[in-house]
Amino acid sequence: xxxxxxxxxxxxxxxxxxxxxxxxxxxxxxxxxxxxxxxxxxxxxxxxxxxxxxxxxxxxxxxxxxxxxxxxxxxxxxxxxxxxxxxxxxxxxxxxxxxxxxxxxxxxxxxxxxxxxxxxxxxxxxxxxxxxxxxxxxxxxxxxxxxxxxxxxxxxxxxxxxxxxxxxxxxxxxxxxxxxxxxxxxxxxxxxxxxxxxxxxxxxxxxxxxxxxxxxxxxxxxxxxxxxxxxxxxxxxxxxxxxxxxxxxxxxxxxxxxxxxxxxxxxxxxxxxxxxxxxxxxxxxxxxxxxxxxxxxxx
Amino acid sequence: xxxxxxxxxxxxxxxxxxxxxxxxxxxxxxxxxxxxxxxxxxxxxxxxxxxxxxxxxxxxxxxxxxxxxxxxxxxxxxxxxxxxxxxxxxxxxxxxxxxxxxxxxxxxxxxxxxxxxxxxxxxxxxxxxxxxxxxxxxxxxxxxxxxxxxxxxxxxxxxxxxxxxxxxxxxxxxxxxxxxxxxxxxxxxxxxxxxxxxxxxxxxxxxxxxxxxxxxxxxxxxxxxxxxxxxxxxxxxxxxxxxxxxxxxxxxxxxxxxxxxxxxxxxxxxxxxxxxxx
Numbered sequence: 324x325x326x327x328x329x330x331x332x333x334x335x336x337x338x339x340x341x342x343x344x345x346x347x348x349x350x351x352x353x354x355x356x357x358x359x360x361x362x363x364x365x366x367x368x369x370x371x372x373x374x375x376x377x378x379x380x381x382x383x384x385x386x387x388x389x390x391x392x393x394x395x396x397x398x399x400x401x402x403x404x405x406x407x408x409x410x411x412x413x414x415x416x417x418x419x420x421x422x423x424x425x426x427x428x429x430x431x432x433x434x435x436x437x438x439x440x441x442x443x444x445x446x447x448x449x450x451x452x453x454x455x456x457x458x459x460x461x462x463x464x465x466x467x468x469x470x471x472x473x474x475x476x477x478x479x480x481x482x483x484x485x486x487x488x489x490x491x492x493x494x495x496x497x498x499x500x501x502x503x504x505x506x507x508x509x510x511x512x513x514x515x516x517x518x519x520x521x522x523x524x525x526x527x528x529x530x531x532x533x534x535x536x537x538x539x540x541x542x543x544x545x546x547x548x549x550x551x552x553x554x555x556x557x558x559x560x561x562x563x564x565x566x567x568x569x570x571x572x573x574x575x576x577x578x579x580x581x582x583x584x585x586x587x588x589x590x591x592x593x594x595x596x597x598x599x600x601x602x603x604x605x606x607x608x609x610x611x612x613x614x615x616x617x618x619x620x621x622x
Numbered sequence: 623x624x625x626x627x628x629x630x631x632x633x634x635x636x637x638x639x640x641x642x643x644x645x646x647x648x649x650x651x652x653x654x655x656x657x658x659x660x661x662x663x664x665x666x667x668x669x670x671x672x673x674x675x676x677x678x679x680x681x682x683x684x685x686x687x688x689x690x691x692x693x694x695x696x697x698x699x700x701x702x703x704x705x706x707x708x709x710x711x712x713x714x715x716x717x718x719x720x721x722x723x724x725x726x727x728x729x730x731x732x733x734x735x736x737x738x739x740x741x742x743x744x745x746x747x748x749x750x751x752x753x754x755x756x757x758x759x760x761x762x763x764x765x766x767x768x769x770x771x772x773x774x775x776x777x778x779x780x781x782x783x784x785x786x787x788x789x790x791x792x793x794x795x796x797x798x799x800x801x802x803x804x805x806x807x808x809x810x811x812x813x814x815x816x817x818x819x820x821x822x823x824x825x826x827x828x829x830x831x832x833x834x835x836x837x838x839x840x841x842x843x844x845x846x847x848x849x850x851x852x853x854x855x856x857x858x859x860x861x862x863x864x865x866x867x868x869x870x871x872x873x874x875x876x877x878x879x880x881x882x883x884x885x886x887x888x889x890x891x892x893x894x895x896x897x898x899x900x
Contacts, residue, residue: 332659334632334787339812360790361630361816382699402720415794415827420699420720434699459822462791465762493632493787494658497762517873518637518661525659525759532760546864547871573840579811580842 324479325609326487326506328357328535332522334493336514337542340575341598342490343367343584346449348602353484354447355475356454357468357502358492359440367584370445370452378442378455378470380463382419382434384412390431397423397432415460439463442470444478451478465497472501486609495529507609509535510566510601514543515550523554527563537563538608540601544568564608567601569594624775625894626800626829628785628793630816634806635836635860638870640784641665642877644750646887651779654754655796656786657740657767665875668745668752676755676770677736678763680714681723687731694723694732715762740767742774751779764792772796780891789816789823797824801898803831804857804890810841814848821852830897834890837862855897858890 329342343364346354356364384405386397391410398406401423405416414437424432439461445452453474455467475487491502503509509530513523523539530537539558544551551568558565570593578588586595627640637654641662644652654662663670681694681703692705702717703710714737724732740757753774755767764786772795775781785796785803797803805820807813817833824831833849838859849856860866869876877883 331632333661334634336633358788360788360793361819363631363812363815366811366815400721400725415798418699418718418720420718420722421697422720422722422725425697425722425725457790459789459819460794460826462794464788464790494656494764494792495759496658496757496764496792498790499658500760500762514633514871516871517664518659519871521661521664522659528759546867550871576810576840582811 324485324487326489327508327510327605327609328489328491328503328506329510329512330491330499330503330526331493331512332495332526333513333518336512336519337569338512339363339367339490340579340585341512341540341542342488344586344595344598345488345602345605347584347586348599349449349486349488351450351484352486352488353450353475353479353482354452355471355487355489356452357471357489357498359455359457359464359467359471359498360492362454362456364490365454366582367579368447368449368452369582370443370447370454372443372445374444376442377438378440378467379436380439380466381437382421383414383417383437384419384423384432385435386410386412387431390429392429394428396426396428400426418462440467442467442474444474450484451482453478464492465501468498468501495525499529500533503530503533503535506535508605509537510605511537511539512542513539513554515541515547515554520550520554536608538566538605539563540566541568543571545570564604566604567597569597623802623895623898624781624783624800626783626785626797626803627806628797628803628820629787629806630789630820631807631812632787634808634813636787636806637661637665637784638875639804639806639834639836640782641875642883643887643891644782645875646877646884647780647891648749649780650750651776651781652750652752653771653774653781653783654752655768655771655783657755657757657764657771658786658792660754660756662784663745663752663754664873666747666750666752667873668747670743670745672744674742675738676740676742676767677738678717678766679719679721679734680717680737681712681732682735683710683712684731684733687729689729691728693726693728697722697726719766739763742770765795768792768795789819794823794827797827797829800829802894803829804834804894805831806834806836807845808837808841809835809843809845811844813841814845817845818848821854832857832894832897834858834860836860857893858886
């Protein structure tokens with residue numbers, strides 16, 4: 324079983340649009356939406372939820388006011404400013420570390436489990452999907468990503484699927500790290516802007532750090548062809564495959580408004596055609612298990 | 623006044639709005655709290671005057687005093703310590719720096735040491751000052767770097783904060799204790815979906831907010847319907863224009879080349895001030 328993560332560093336470069344299209348083309352892959360704080364993949368793939376799981380990713384301090392003597396030690400020792408002046412727990416700031424429970428001289432504080440979100444197992448037209456939703460203001464999205472990936476692995480074993488396609492979160496911090504560890508290929512979707520290039524380089528360094536084979540796709544490449552050229556040169560110098568260059572096309576937004584992937588909405592469009600090429604390259608790279616073959620490379 | 627600029631969905635134009643607003647209003651300190659992928663400096667091209675490492679505290683074990691009783695590992699909620707009968711291991715990247723292990727150790731064998739996880743950078747363009755954080759690649763925890771950036775807030779200035787994308791801990795830490803939050807969205811189903819999640823977070827945090835619609839003209843009208851139903855003011859619309867996209871791609875804030883926008887961003891800022899003072 325192989326795993327492919329679509330990531331970008333910078334948000335809004337088209338990760339979800341491309342992930343959903345790859346899901347359609349792959350047929351029978353297991354899908355995992357690991358952008359758990361703002362998941363969007365379901366809006367294109369319309370999963371039907373089969374199973375819902377509570378996610379208890381962290382704990383929260385609970386103060387028994389009948390025992391509390393307002394000594395303020397908990398407030399003094401808390402490094403997260405999570406105890407207010409009136410000795411109440413601020414649920415948004417509390418990390419659930421438990422320091423308050425040990426400094427309280429009256430044993431008035433305990434740690435309770437908190438439900439920080441839900442994980443779902445669903446069925447789509449194109450395969451099974453593991454996804455989740457972090458509750459507003461909750462922490463620990465990295466742990467929820469790990470749960471989504473576990474669910475995806477279980478699904479792929481049950482369904483005899485040989486590929487998991489993971490829609491990664493933006494950024495390069497904890498939830499993204501949880502989305503790329505142990506995967507075979509990381510497809511970085513970038514755009515030809517100064518920010519796109521900057522964030523691409525950091526995303527590639529992250530993949531290198533975690534030993535994941537990188538490849539790059541330039542979305543809306545014709546917005547700035549000079550920058551696309553810079554990205555191409557940079558990738559060539561670093562022996563990183565460019566899997567494709569997708570043109571800007573307003574049909575992509577139209578497809579989204581209609582709740583469809585571009586492959587379904589406009590299969591003959593230049594965007595759909597290019598994504599098909601990208602998929603073919605990804606498939607052979609995943610199969611060979613050695614990253615990209617040199618003859619795949621764009622000269 | 624401290625104004626944060628956020629959005630659930632990435633790439634909606636947070637940094638653009640924050641930077642153009644910062645360039646249009648005087649006496650501004652701009653903080654870039656998107657420490658995973660800071661971008662404001664790519665539009666501002668500031669002189670970097672100073673950099674400073676960001677450290678977190680992690681446990682330091684005195685092996686001579688440690689008798690492997692395991693109390694620290696039992697206490698740690700983040701699994702950052704592992705104790706067996708012969709050895710004790712620290713996993714510093716899992717540590718949240720709560721300091722609890724130093725308190726529970728019966729033999730006082732644990733103190734704390736500094737561990738670098740990122741950098742603070744201080745720059746300026748004219749009278750505009752910029753502070754941004756950069757998380758070291760491979761480090762998972764953005765929040766301590768965000769806290770370090772926010773410590774630099776100068777209260778006598780108009781402070782504008784560019785937030786990271788999403789709705790989880792890094793965003794919450796950034797938006798916390800700001801006077802107002804500008805939510806940048808685009809009029810598409812993804813834009814609306816992620817806006818709704820962000821609105822829930824801000825309401826929970828009791829931070830007042832309003833919306834800026836970027837790339838107006840694409841997608842559909844549902845963002846407008848939603849804002850009307852929820853009584854959320856839309857303070858500014860930025861139309862989708864290829865020129866704006868091209869300027870952005872070259873790292874040029876569009877209000878510098880399209881001067882009519884300078885006034886619009888000034889109006890945006892004074893409307894925010896009005897809403898804060900109400």
